[in-house]
Amino acid sequence: MTSAAPEPVFEEAWHAQLFALTVHLNETGRFDWPDWAARFSATLKRHGLERELNGGADYFSAWLETLEALLAESGEAEHLEQEQMRRAWENAYLETPHGEPVHLSE
């Protein structure tokens, strides 16, 4: 637990996307921040019971799980819809020749 070198703000691109998505949904009034913090902390607690969290990738996977559950609960993105869309993106990557931009077919 040292703090010598400056760390990048976000270690991975998806951390930044996820963070921005959550902040944007909060700003547009989809949920308030104390509600978000309570849900997120419950997820962290649950994960932390299974293993020690390092505050890096596992922090953002708990974040993602919280947002997915929240959106499923509010009906804005059902779990099935989420899974289908994830698969659609996976297929798009697998079917796009290397080096070309990836788009969803449709």
Add this chain to the structure above:
Amino acid sequence: MPHDHSDHPHALLPPDPALRVKALETILTRKGLIDPAALDEIIDTYQNRIGPKNGARVVARAWSDPDFKAALHEDATSVVSDLGFYGRQGEHIVVVENTPSQHNMVVCTLCSCYPWPLLGIPPGWYKSDAYRARAVREPRKVLGEFGVTLPPETSVRVWDSTAEIRYLVLPMRPEGSEGLSEKALATLVTRDSMIGTGLPRSPEGST
């Protein structure tokens, strides 16, 4: 067949969570619930425009201007928002000042509440279970791991942030910094010194 890196017939598949984030984005964009351009703007803001520099300006000003410091103690939220530092997770900011008798240290045992407008996104260790659990239980030991040793007569007070209240530590002005401009003072203020897990740089070493 194992994935062979010498031959990529298709685009490199992002990790599973990245695909899940993309899925949420696509669903919400198609429903008209989000604006993808707004996401880019938020990322740019947090990556380039918000960070510990903001907090350092506040600290340097408090060191130089007693009236400003008094106002900061009175109502930090409005004082820093006058400087343009406001927004998410900055709704209610409380400044806690270090003195020879008390050192302050900030944690969020709940999740990772942090004064974003002043310090940006929290570092990884701030979000770790280890820090969140131990900062309260054994603050001196944790401080020691950060290389901070306090005199025995200095007590340590740990402030637990919440979704409603964020703390900013006002460190003690380093010795030998008399006569420095506010701008020069700001360069002495580190991120960790404003969380309480570090001390400001000393002016000798910084020039």
